[in-house]
Amino acid sequence: MSGRLVVVGGDAAGMSAASQARRMDRDLEIVAFERSGYGSYSACGEPYYVAGIVDSIERLVARTPERFAHMGIDLRTRHEVEAIDLDRRLVRVADLEGGSRFEMPWDQLMVSTGAHPLRPASIAGIDLPGVLALRTLEDAVTLRAMTEHEAERVVVVGAGYIGLEMAEALAGRGAHVTIVTLGPHVLEKTLDPEMGRIVDDAVREAGVELLTDTTVDRIVGDVKATGVAAGDALVPADLVFLGLGTAPDVALAEAAGIPLGVTGAIAVDDRQRTRVEGVWSAGDCAETVHRVNGQAVNIHLGTIANKTGRIAGTNIGGGDARFPGVLGTAIVKVFDLEVACTGLNTAQSAASGFDPVVGIAKGRAGASYWPDAAGMVVSVIADRVTGRVLGGQVVGGEGTGKRIDALATAIWKEATLDDLAWADLAYAPPFTGVWDLINIASRNAADP
Numbered sequence: 001m002s003g004r005l006v007v008v009g010g011d012a013a014g015m016s017a018a019s020q021a022r023r024m025d026r027d028l029e030i031v032a033f034e035r036s037g038y039g040s041y042s043a044c045g046e047p048y049y050v051a052g053i054v055d056s057i058e059r060l061v062a063r064t065p066e067r068f069a070h071m072g073i074d075l076r077t078r079h080e081v082e083a084i085d086l087d088r089r090l091v092r093v094a095d096l097e098g099g100s101r102f103e104m105p106w107d108q109l110m111v112s113t114g115a116h117p118l119r120p121a122s123i124a125g126i127d128l129p130g131v132l133a134l135r136t137l138e139d140a141v142t143l144r145a146m147t148e149h150e151a152e153r154v155v156v157v158g159a160g161y162i163g164l165e166m167a168e169a170l171a172g173r174g175a176h177v178t179i180v181t182l183g184p185h186v187l188e189k190t191l192d193p194e195m196g197r198i199v200d201d202a203v204r205e206a207g208v209e210l211l212t213d214t215t216v217d218r219i220v221g222d223v224k225a226t227g228v229a230a231g232d233a234l235v236p237a238d239l240v241f242l243g244l245g246t247a248p249d250v251a252l253a254e255a256a257g258i259p260l261g262v263t264g265a266i267a268v269d270d271r272q273r274t275r276v277e278g279v280w281s282a283g284d285c286a287e288t289v290h291r292v293n294g295q296a297v298n299i300h301l302g303t304i305a306n307k308t309g310r311i312a313g314t315n316i317g318g319g320d321a322r323f324p325g326v327l328g329t330a331i332v333k334v335f336d337l338e339v340a341c342t343g344l345n346t347a348q349s350a351a352s353g354f355d356p357v358v359g360i361a362k363g364r365a366g367a368s369y370w371p372d373a374a375g376m377v378v379s380v381i382a383d384r385v386t387g388r389v390l391g392g393q394v395v396g397g398e399g400t401g402k403r404i405d406a407l408a409t410a411i412w413k414e415a416t417l418d419d420l421a422w423a424d425l426a427y428a429p430p431f432t433g434v435w436d437l438i439n440i441a442s443r444n445a446a447d448p
């Protein structure tokens with residue numbers, strides 16, 4: 001079809017779409033606008049830059065504007081799209097460095113504006129200086145500079161995976177870290193309580209103070225944050241990090257009249273088409289479908305952003321690709337633990353109308369006689385009636401977490417407990433027992 005594709009938001013989804021559209025259609029003009037100073041960057045690497053494991057911020061840039069230019073893609077950083085005009089089929093753009101404003105017409109539009117960290121106005125003091133969150137590479141640079149000079153005491157509000165990664169990064173930099181979370185355990189939106197409590201113990205053993213079931217009432221301070229009022233405690237802080245989760249960045253799309261779905265993210269079909277002709281969306285700002293319960297979901301993961309972006313790019317470039325949905329498979333390192341999940345947890349399974357049964361297997365990633373084998377726990381969640389596996393979780397030492405991929409693949413193909421109890425999984429003494437914990441957890445779920 002050719003003409004001009006304009007991309008709003010130049011990171012994972014947007015630049016995957018742009019790159020794939022270029023592969024499909026050599027004649028398409030492609031212009032991408034990115035508000036921050038970097039496009040095509042790894043937000044996932046940001047905590048490790050703050051920790052000092054990644055030495056320079058440039059290493060987190062996958063492709064520079066110059067490399068995109070070689071591909072015939074015009075990526076303009078420090079350019080913010082301020083409005084989308086669907087009637088005139090153009091975007092209004094502010095050049096944040098040059099100071100000019102201009103309009104750019106499009107034949108096809110890709111909305112890939114991502115998700116932003118939650119900053120609830122209901123918490124007094126949340127806008128004080130020293131209350132930071134993490135999204136762009138510039139945020140990571142600011143946070144690292146603070147940890148090098150002025151952040152001896154840090155409060156992390158929220159215990160999702162970004163909060164935990166940052167707690168580890170900041171503790172590693174010598175800060176005294178307190179995590180305050182409303183949940184009964186960390187990672188409460190993804191892990192079942194029994195698995196979450198293992199992670200709680202690891203966090204505390206690493207020297208981080210963890211306050212669960214605790215509400216942050218307000219952030220205190222006059223000219224900058226000096227502490228957090230949480231329950232009965234006033235926890236002092238030089239830096240407050242917000243790890244309260246993320247919300248799809250849909251204000252621009254909504255203002256333009258691009259319809260949202262039930263989750264509040266942009267509604268798309270399996271080709272990543274919005275409900276407006278010629279307008280596409282993918283990544284954190286777009287809905288997708290959960291393969292286990294068939295429901296619309298909006299899960300913010302780089303894996304999903306890259307894949308949905310690529311699907312959009314194929315279709316924009318004249319091909320025909322359909323996105324098959326997600327399981328929400330995720331993995332995170334929390335101090336000495338690897339923590340991974342896929343599919344639905346027990347509460348989500350019940351809420352989706354299943355009758356969940358859980359099998360748990362505790363053991364080691366190695367034969368019983370293998371020295372220093374990492375400990376690990378595997379849980380498998382299934383429907384009691386049909387035996388269909390709905391979800392799984394893995395918590396264990398080094399080298400254990402990617403076992404989640406076997407569970408994810410099984411769930412993807414709608415395996416049952418019987419399939420997994422007898423699955424032919426690899427064995428040698430340094431890695432596992434003859435019965436892998438996935439086999440055993442599945443057997444335990446089948447015969448609770």
Ligand code: FAD
Binds near residue numbers: 046284305
């Ligand atoms: P984004 O990456 O948010 O990109 C959207 C871009 O649009 C932004 O750069 C934004 O500046 C730009 N933008 C927004 N509005 C405008 C506008 N009006 N004009 C111009 N530009 C605009 N996922 C994993 O799978 N594994 C991980 O380990 C992992 N770790 C993470 C760690 C951190 C600290 C963070 C923040 C995220 C992590 N993620 C991880 C999530 C992953 O980074 C996101 O899912 C992914 O980046 C989403 O890509 P996206 O392109 O949809 O959105």
